[in-house]
Amino acid sequence: MKETGVDAPLIELRQVSKRYDDGPPAVDDLSLSVERGEAVAILGPSGSGKSTVLNMIAGLDRPTAGSVLVEGLRVDGLGESGSAKYRRDRIGMVFQFFNLLDDLTVADNVMLPAQLSGMPRARARARAAELLETLGIDRHAHAYPGRLSGGERQRVAVARALINRPALLLADEPTGALDTASGRDVRELLSELNQDGQTILLVTHDIQLAESCATRTIRLVDGRIASDSAVPSVAGPAGGAR
Numbered sequence: 001m002k003e004t005g006v007d008a009p010l011i012e013l014r015q016v017s018k019r020y021d022d023g024p025p026a027v028d029d030l031s032l033s034v035e036r037g038e039a040v041a042i043l044g045p046s047g048s049g050k051s052t053v054l055n056m057i058a059g060l061d062r063p064t065a066g067s068v069l070v071e072g073l074r075v076d077g078l079g080e081s082g083s084a085k086y087r088r089d090r091i092g093m094v095f096q097f098f099n100l101l102d103d104l105t106v107a108d109n110v111m112l113p114a115q116l117s118g119m120p121r122a123r124a125r126a127r128a129a130e131l132l133e134t135l136g137i138d139r140h141a142h143a144y145p146g147r148l149s150g151g152e153r154q155r156v157a158v159a160r161a162l163i164n165r166p167a168l169l170l171a172d173e174p175t176g177a178l179d180t181a182s183g184r185d186v187r188e189l190l191s192e193l194n195q196d197g198q199t200i201l202l203v204t205h206d207i208q209l210a211e212s213c214a215t216r217t218i219r220l221v222d223g224r225i226a227s228d229s230a231v232p233s234v235a236g237p238a239g240g241a242r
């Protein structure tokens with residue numbers, strides 16, 4: 001099996017459907033490609049299938065039909081350990097509520113995925129220190145996450161997501177639990193990361209996040225793509241339309 005295709009799109013969904021029980025499809029025959037370097041925001045009303053799409057790309061959920069490829073790898077065909085390895089080595093994930101381990105220091109949280117991938121502890125520690133410095137939170141390296149603000153915690157989560165240099169950064173409502181100032185901070189961070197070449201796919205209700213950091217916005221309705229725009233044109237004439 002060919003595992004990496006440099007010329008292949010970074011993400012490719014081919015006629016993907018996901019159906020839970022006997023309800024209507026959560027994702028309905030959806031095809032999508034994302035190239036390296038894009039920052040894609042998936043928008044849409046609650047229940048439109050955004051998280052399901054993200055979870056299928058992360059290998060956390062399997063499509064009922066169709067295929068999901070990331071760097072040419074059939075993510076939907078992976079077994080449990082292959083799927084865990086894929087997530088550890090190729091993608092970084094950021095969640096609304098940070099998902100940090102409260103009894104580990106900031107530095108240890110950031111190092112963890114590197115250590116799970118077999119990186120020697122000293123190298124993992126050095127790389128974590130470098131990332132914390134780049135993200136402007138090195139002064140908190142030895143603190144516990146509970147002492148940090150929401151914005152700082154999300155920066156730690158981003159550092160942890162980046163430690164294994166993932167091809168793809170996935171984010172599910174990364175500003176959803178943040179106050180205005182912290183939200184702005186995280187928007188700027190994601191935008192800078194994309195400008196430095198990081199491919200990002202995020203799911204959000206935050207129009208400002210999409211406007212400030214996405215190079216492309218995809219709007220889902222009922223598990224289908226209602227619009228796919230290469231330029232960030234998410235604000236309607238009134239400035240607030242979704």
Ligand code: ADP
Nearest residue numbers: 020025026044045046047048049050051052053
């Ligand atoms: P969004 O992220 O846009 O809010 P979701 O992807 O979470 O949408 O959900 C899409 C649809 O799939 C919804 O109708 C939701 O109720 C349904 N759904 C999502 N996860 C499950 C699940 N684990 N079991 C049953 N239905 C689910």
